[in-house]
Structure formats: structure tokens, C-alpha cells
Amino acid sequence: MTIEFAEMPDAEGYFGEYGGQVIPPELKAVMDDINVAYDEVRKTQAFQDELAELYTHYVGRPSPIFYARRLSEKIGGARIFLKREDLNHTGAHKINHCLGEALLAKHMGKKKVLAETGAGQHGVALATACALVGIPCEIHMGEVDIKKEHPNVTKMKILGCDLIPVSRGTKTLKDAVDSAFDEYLRDPVNFLYAIGSVVGPHPFPRMVRDFQSIVGKEARAQFWEREQQLPTVVTACVGGGSNAIGIFTEFLPDEEVRLIGVEPAGLGLDTPDHAATLTLGVKGAIHGFKCYNLQDEKGNPLAVYSIASGLDYPGVGPQHSYLKDHGRVTYETVDDKECLDAFITLSRTEGIIPALESAHAVAYAMRLGKGMSAAETILINLSGRGDKDADFVAEKLGL
Numbered sequence: 001m002t003i004e005f006a007e008m009p010d011a012e013g014y015f016g017e018y019g020g021q022v023i024p025p026e027l028k029a030v031m032d033d034i035n036v037a038y039d040e041v042r043k044t045q046a047f048q049d050e051l052a053e054l055y056t057h058y059v060g061r062p063s064p065i066f067y068a069r070r071l072s073e074k075i076g077g078a079r080i081f082l083k084r085e086d087l088n089h090t091g092a093h094k095i096n097h098c099l100g101e102a103l104l105a106k107h108m109g110k111k112k113v114l115a116e117t118g119a120g121q122h123g124v125a126l127a128t129a130c131a132l133v134g135i136p137c138e139i140h141m142g143e144v145d146i147k148k149e150h151p152n153v154t155k156m157k158i159l160g161c162d163l164i165p166v167s168r169g170t171k172t173l174k175d176a177v178d179s180a181f182d183e184y185l186r187d188p189v190n191f192l193y194a195i196g197s198v199v200g201p202h203p204f205p206r207m208v209r210d211f212q213s214i215v216g217k218e219a220r221a222q223f224w225e226r227e228q229q230l231p232t233v234v235t236a237c238v239g240g241g242s243n244a245i246g247i248f249t250e251f252l253p254d255e256e257v258r259l260i261g262v263e264p265a266g267l268g269l270d271t272p273d274h275a276a277t278l279t280l281g282v283k284g285a286i287h288g289f290k291c292y293n294l295q296d297e298k299g300n301p302l303a304v305y306s307i308a309s310g311l312d313y314p315g316v317g318p319q320h321s322y323l324k325d326h327g328r329v330t331y332e333t334v335d336d337k338e339c340l341d342a343f344i345t346l347s348r349t350e351g352i353i354p355a356l357e358s359a360h361a362v363a364y365a366m367r368l369g370k371g372m373s374a375a376e377t378i379l380i381n382l383s384g385r386g387d388k389d390a391d392f393v394a395e396k397l398g399l
């Protein structure tokens with residue numbers, strides 16, 4: 001089993017039947033260049049040293065593992081541990097792969113890095129990495145989202161990125177993707193499109209996974225040192241799937257460790273308002289790769305929803321699609337209500353305000369942990385902090 005997973009994806013970027021490059025031939029040539037450059041550069045000591053240095057002294061890695069004693073006691077079952085990605089510089093796991101992508105762009109001599117952003121989390125992480133590495137950054141964002149996400153918009157401006165307001169269509173994430181992509185196609189040889197999760201055409205699902213796998217490498221060693229055993233369960237929320245694959249990868253060969261991804265059920269799986277792609281999706285292509293996705297009868301992506309804007313994507317990483325079919329990872333869902341309850345419970349038992357995205361994983365761990373024994377353990381990837389969500393939750397709950 002170890003070898004089977006380590007060798008993925010294959011040379012064409014496939015994880016079983018998922019992934020690949022569903023893109024025009026001109027773009028395929030550009031993606032293949034990125035793949036070759038990535039393979040060259042990642043084998044050099046200079047690149048590995050530069051990235052390791054930044055992880056340690058800029059991001060603040062290794063992030064600690066924290067035993068959530070009061071939460072565990074309140075649940076009265078398994079002991080629950082948190083991998084504290086919320087403590088990273090910029091407040092989430094996204095900085096891990098944004099730094100990798102920005103460094104790669106610099107090594108490839110790219111003139112500009114660009115991307116879309118919805119709630120602004122990917123935009124801020126990327127603008128941060130580009131400021132540090134010293135490469136121009138352009139972020140496309142829908143006008144509706146610009147109005148909603150004020151703090152992140154301000155941060156991106158301060159960080160010096162070129163923020164492009166998108167006024168076409170619904171003026172939201174979907175239109176920002178189209179706008180950023182149009183700009184990218186003007187000069188794909190000199191620009192790098194920095195994808196924000198383990199999605200998109202090959203080599204992005206592989207590259208972003210590799211950059212995020214530091215999370216699981218640290219976590220497995222830290223957990224072993226602390227407990228002299230491996231966790232019973234490792235769990236993480238799944239939007240595109242980068243923080244989940246980041247913590248899962250190192251545990252894939254440990255067959256005794258149960259790996260569980262948590263998708264947003266939003267207002268309910270029986271309503272249109274969810275983003276449970278692996279749970280209810282069908283096989284298809286989206287944004288240049290094959291995966292499970294939520295689509296209408298014509299094959300167009302559905303308008304998905306989650307209380308956590310970082311989770312509302314109608315596709316999902318190809319490796320997660322493969323791992324679901326394989327059975328090595330199982331995928332569960334948590335709705336908005338259970339997510340909000342976990343958000344408040346973690347805040348009030350541990351003094352840790354989680355991102356609404358991460359609160360999905362906390363909620364699932366609370367549900368699962370109740371039925372487990374104190375000899376068993378659950379390790380949660382706490383992907384980010386909840387500063388960005390505090391006002392929204394306070395208003396929603398009338399605090």
C-alpha cells in the first residue's frame with residue numbers, strides 16, 4: 001500500500017481515473033513546463049533549504065500539537081488533539097503552499113503571479129508570500145466579495161498586490177476565476193497561476209500536496225513523541241482538500257490509523273445549499289481536471305454553499321476522489337448548525353477560536369469522540385484561526 005500511494009500521481013497527473021489535464025494543448029505545454037521545473041527545483045538543496053528556512057523562521061513551524069483536555073472531558077470519550085495550523089503566520093495552512101508556489105515562480109523567472117480569491121483568504125496568503133519573495137502579484141476578486149470581505153481587501157492592498165475588481169456576471173468567485181484565467185492566458189509563459197488548493201490541472205494537485213505534507217510529517221512525529229503511539233483517527237475539513245491531504249499523506253501507509261475528511265452539509269444534504277462534493281457528487285471534469293463534482297444535468301458546476309466560504313467549491317482534489325473510491329479515507333459531513341456549535345464549544349473550552357472551515361472538523365471529532373474510549377485519540381488538523389469569522393458568528397448568534 002505504501003508504494004501505491006507514494007507513486008501517485010502517474011506521469012500524466014492521474015490518481016486512478018482522477019486528475020490529469022483537461023485543457024487545450026497550448027496550456028498543456030505550459031503545465032508540462034511547470035511540472036518539469038518543479039521536479040528540477042524541488043530536488044535541489046537550495047530550494048529545500050530556502051523553503052525549510054521560511055517554514056521555520058517566517059511561518060513559525062513546526063506548529064504545535066495541543067491536547068484539548070477540557071474539550072475532551074466535555075465530550076467524555078476519545079482524547080482530542082489539535083494540530084495548530086491556526087498559529088501560522090497569516091493564520092492558516094494556506095501560507096505553506098503559497099510560499100512554495102511563490103518560490104517556484106521566482107526560480108522559473110516568472111514576471112507575475114496571479115490568482116482569484118473568494119473570501120480573500122487565498123488572496124492574502126498569496127500576496128504575503130509574493131511580498132516576501134519579491135514578485136508582482138495580481139488578485140482578481142468579485143465586486144460583491146470586495147464589499148463583503150473588507151479586512152482581507154485592506155490587507156491585500158497593504159501587502160502591495162494588484163487587486164482587480166471583477167464586475168462581470170454575478171461579481172463573485174466564479175467570475176473572478178474566469179477573469180483571472182483570461183489574464184493568465186494573455187501570457188502563460190511569463191505568468192504563474194497560483195492555484196489555492198489541491199485542485200486544477202496537473203501538476204498543481206501534486207505540488208500543493210507536497211508543500212502541505214509538512215503538516216502530517218510534523219504531526220506524526222510530534223504525536224508519536226508525546227503518546228508513544230499513533231492517533232486512532234486523523235480528521236480535517238475538505239474544501240478543495242489541501243489541509244486534509246497535507247495531514248493525511250504521512251499517515252496513508254499506517255493502515256491502523258483511520259483518516260476522515262469532513263465536508264460541509266450547509267443547510268442540509270436534502271437542500272441545494274451544501275458543498276458535499278465527495279458525498280453527493282458525480283464523476284466529471286471541472287477547471288481542467290477530473291474529480292467528483294456537483295453539477296447540473298448539463299454538466300455545469302452547481303452554485304454550492306457553506307457557512308465557511310473556504311469550503312464552498314463544487315469540485316474537490318483528484319487524490320481525495322481516488323482515496324474515497326479506494327476506501328483508505330472516508331468522508332463525512334457536518335452542517336452549519338453543528339459547525340457553529342463546535343466553533344463556540346472550542347472557543348469556550350480551550351480559548352481557541354477556530355476558522356469556520358476548521359470548526360467542521362472539530363464538530364465531527366466531537367460527534368465521533370463521544371462514542372470512543374479514553375484510550376483512543378483523535379487528531380484534528382485545525383487549519384486556521386477564526387478572527388475572520390468572529391464578527392459574523394457574533395451577529396448570527398446575537399452575542
Ligand SMILES: *Cc1c(COP(=O)(O)O)cnc(C)c1O
Nearest residue numbers: 197239240241242243310357384
Ligand atoms: C481555504 C481554507 C480551507 C479549505 O481549503 P482546503 O484546500 O480544503 O484545505 C480550510 N480551512 C481554512 C482555514 C481555509 O482558509
